[in-house]
Amino acid sequence: MRAEESAHSTPFTPEEEAIYFSDTYKLLDEGVHSNKKRKFPYRYWDECLDRGIRGNYVDHFCNSKRMISNILYHFISNNLYSCIERAAGKAGFRIQDAYVIHKGIFADSLHSPQSLHSEGRAIDIAAVRIKTFWKGWGEINFQRSGGGVFYEELRSCWGETLYYNNECPLFKGQPEMTGSLGKEDPDHQRHLHLSVPYCINGQHAGPYFRR
Numbered sequence: 001m002r003a004e005e006s007a008h009s010t011p012f013t014p015e016e017e018a019i020y021f022s023d024t025y026k027l028l029d030e031g032v033h034s035n036k037k038r039k040f041p042y043r044y045w046d047e048c049l050d051r052g053i054r055g056n057y058v059d060h061f062c063n064s065k066r067m068i069s070n071i072l073y074h075f076i077s078n079n080l081y082s083c084i085e086r087a088a089g090k091a092g093f094r095i096q097d098a099y100v101i102h103k104g105i106f107a108d109s110l111h112s113p114q115s116l117h118s119e120g121r122a123i124d125i126a127a128v129r130i131k132t133f134w135k136g137w138g139e140i141n142f143q144r145s146g147g148g149v150f151y152e153e154l155r156s157c158w159g160e161t162l163y164y165n166n167e168c169p170l171f172k173g174q175p176e177m178t179g180s181l182g183k184e185d186p187d188h189q190r191h192l193h194l195s196v197p198y199c200i201n202g203q204h205a206g207p208y209f210r211r
């Protein structure tokens with residue numbers, strides 16, 4: 001496996017994020033969405049109330065000011081819920097509601113400047129919580145079920161979305177490998193890495209990893 005396919009930086013914990021972004025919160029609250037540190041504009045994701053997709057960091061309450069790139073926010077808020085719905089359908093569930101439990105978005109660019117986490121363009125998902133009519137709330141945990149139908153279909157849906165809407169080529173010709181890293185990678189046994197790769201005109205653009 002090529003290094004760029006598997007290399008991964010660990011995103012911030014909520015506590016590390018708060019320290020790293022302590023100056024940036026002020027800029028965002030003042031309406032400034034970019035600074036010299038970041039190549040791409042960023043914003044807050046209101047994990048508690050977002051109308052597209054809600055979530056929380058593992059073992060933490062939802063955060064109304066989770067730091068995220070505009071582009072990852074756009075794709076998760078517009079597409080992740082419908083991909084979860086499609087994946088649940090494939091696994092035999094009709095869902096009423098869903099949210100994600102994640103292990104962070106941004107990582108320190110000093111550690112891996114090529115990682116999509118360094119620009120807030122990737123999220124590590126540990127589990128998806130779904131609500132169905134018959135069983136109420138339940139959890140589809142990635143460590144346990146990452147190789148199964150639900151996550152396979154979720155990844156295919158995400159990859160197709162990036163192919164059609166973000167000018168990304170299919171990774172190895174496979175939608176389920178496009179914009180995600182999972183059980184096929186030794187570093188991704190416990191979380192699903194979902195990213196929005198930097199793509200221009202149907203090509204991956206440097207210096208970032210392709211997924």
Ligand SMILES: [Zn+2]
Pocket residue numbers: 008117122123124192193194
């Ligand atoms: Zn990741």
